[in-house]
Amino acid sequence: MNKQRMADLVVIGGGPAGLAAAIEARRHGVRDILLLERDRELGGILPQCIHNGFGLHLFKKELTGPEYAECFIDELKDLNIEYKLDTMVLRIHKNRIIEAVSPNEGYFRVQARAVILAMGCRERTRGALLIPGSRPAGIFTAGTAQRLVNIEGSPVGKKAVILGSGDIGLIMARRLTLEGANVEAVVEMMPYPGGLNRNIVQCLHDFEIPLLLSHTVVNVYGRDRLTGVEIARVDQNQKVIPGTRQSIECDTMLLSVGLIPENELSVQCGIELDPTTQGPVVDEHMQTSIDGIFACGNVVHVHDLVDYVTEESRKAGRSAAAYIEHKTKTCELRIKTVPGKSIRYIVPHYVNWDQSDQDLEFFFRSRDVHDRASLVVNLDGKLIKTIRRRHLVPGEMQHIKLKRKMLPICSKQSTLSISIL
């Protein structure tokens, strides 16, 4: 009765991260790969992102989401990488046994030599923010609305307010406008927008959609369908300023208030998470705290650009290939990365000490807005590099490269910190 098969590599998730990781692993010689996707098609969120702007960094051209996904899906198929759709992983065990279920195969187990986690992320909801008011129909997360509009062809509403200025919210402000709806305002609690500057310009300014910074939704009205929201201005501590409340009539509210890496499987498996990113703690090979289990893409930390997800996932694919070939160099001596002043987080969390000449890349986000800032990199308190940046905002992920030889000696307690001065 119990079906158990073997695989060299199981990739969990068939979005941009899982696709790139599987392809890269195959290119590095991994033969028996199995990719498991819970949705009915590959591509993750990309098929619903019908706007362009994908691939600028990687392919030097502007693709739409479906086009970007297609490049990888085609390659995956050309490389004969096995994938299963409509397949939900129920559990990952420390010994790399995967339990999954699908309508076609029923319940099954796979024993993998290596695993790559590429489950992506989910959207924060109204409930998580505890926005008071009634609970009518017409409140969606921006991504759900995007799916309904772009994949299912179902209009979600005629008059909308968007809470949060994350990228999907900005894109949906434009999308709803193009669909003939009125977007009354995009309301952002912080004094700066959450999404990429290019989306502010192309999605809001070009369509004359007001962006209300330092504002938030404080009440929701409507018994059956949403009839309006009340917004108010907030101070620096995000507290509502009395006397600034105003009502906006609308039948739809979209929320773009943050993304949360989907790590329920990781937690169950006992993989260590970083409380800030809410993703696994990883080393420079994208290996998690459990041997042979790697992670990449938005399940590790939320990216702004899919191009970077692809690059990170390729790294995970190569590392998994090396691991399967017993070529991975993890060692006792590891440098821990520590977010310094004004830095929210750094990925990777650890760097293994080795003598190769490979470059090291560090991704991080600032806590707040900085103009003409210096990024200061310290190893065990000693300055090793200073980099100047014109503009740093939390909404745009930063990265720096370091040569391995810049990290010459290390003890068991070595730390590398990045700070903004």
Place this chain on the structure above:
Amino acid sequence: MRLFYWRMKPMYDIAIIGGGITGCFLARQLCRYALKTVLIEKNTDVADETTKANSGIIHSGYDACPGTLKAKLNRLGNPMFDAICRDLGVPFQRIGSLTLALSEEEIPVLQQLYERGQANEIGGLSLLSAEAVRKTEPRIHSRVKAALLAKTAGIVDPFGLAIALAENAADNGTDIRLNSRVVGIRRENDGYVLTTPSGWIKARYVVNCGGVFAGEINELLSPARFRIRPVKGEYIVFDKQVGDLVRHVVFQCPSEKGKGVLVTPTVHGNLMVGPNSQDVEDKEDVSTTRSGLDEILATAGNSVETIPLPLAITGFSGLRASADTGDFVIEELSGYRGFINAAGIDSPGLTASPAIAELVIDLLKSGGLKLTPNPAFDPIRKPIVNVVNLSEEEKSELIRKDPRYGRIICRCESITEGEIVEAIRRRVGARSVDGVKRRVRAGMGRCQGGFCGPRVLEILARELHVSRCQVVKDRGASYLLSEQ
């Protein structure tokens, strides 16, 4: 011909107005007898008002004032839950409750509660020292000085229970009329005629289980001797990650405003805090308020050391149907033989509900209703299968027979298409996205339907043979999509 049809319309023995927990329990318990019963509910679903927004606590019964109906029916109702929930396949856990003394001054209050419990003939009560409390509940607030342990308290899913009761009643021949608001009641020689927008219903006996609207229903016939005040209570539910923050239902000492804010695990493994208590005017206002949510968070923060605010899933509120008499009103309406009020069913209404049903049945009997046993009564309702909790073999077997049980639609709660279809196709099946959620928990998890919402909508449209634009979130015109 038309006249003939008119005459042939059935005369029910009993019409129950209101499909909340009181009405559903009564409908199901009446199935033991050979009777023709109709349950009339104005909403699209049963359990859609007070019953769905409730603490879900089966109280031990020390709290109610000795001598009241509340005290008596709480005592009688509590022990009935094990067998009924087992028959109906509804999760019920007797986890016990702790009532905390948060200061030295409150220790005597616990002693009084203990004594009141003795007066109410409640077993399983004991006083715990601060040390003993911390031993059993390590996350309890350090200021806690003592606690009253009530071993017989438990937790249940209130809407799941009401739905299961309605379903079992329907399986046993009860007619369930949804979307039927009773707008008029007239006495006729041998009973009552109830008017609803979709036609009239005749019954020899009528039981008013109208919840917050019980007064209005009564007044369709004659002035009521009670008034129902809606008292709002707000709640916050947290992620299953923190479902084990406490192991008991944790109360604070009660005040005149009620049993106060509690912290409890739910039968589904979440953590819940609430409710506050606020008099409101509007009997349909179930909105939450900033001040209310802040109040319950602050108050719950006195019971446990930390409230895991970032793991909040959602907030909601419900209205208690409190009678101005201070007690349940369960009696025949004076001057109207065969019309029985079951009104003012606020806390401990859920706990008392099986005993309320028995009391109403006694009243019907003394009002002349003949109760002959129904030999065909089947008390068993099979729960909707929960695929993820099956063994490997059972999973494989079920999916082989019906592949839809292998397609997970709700990721957070691991709910399959097969379960959702079952929730829709059963008797008293789901007709809305929230109806599906209340039956099988799809959309109840941390993403709040973000991923599964569009899929559930699609399945509902397919199963109900309507366009997706006609699918509603919950009631009335709560359409999820707008017209093209």
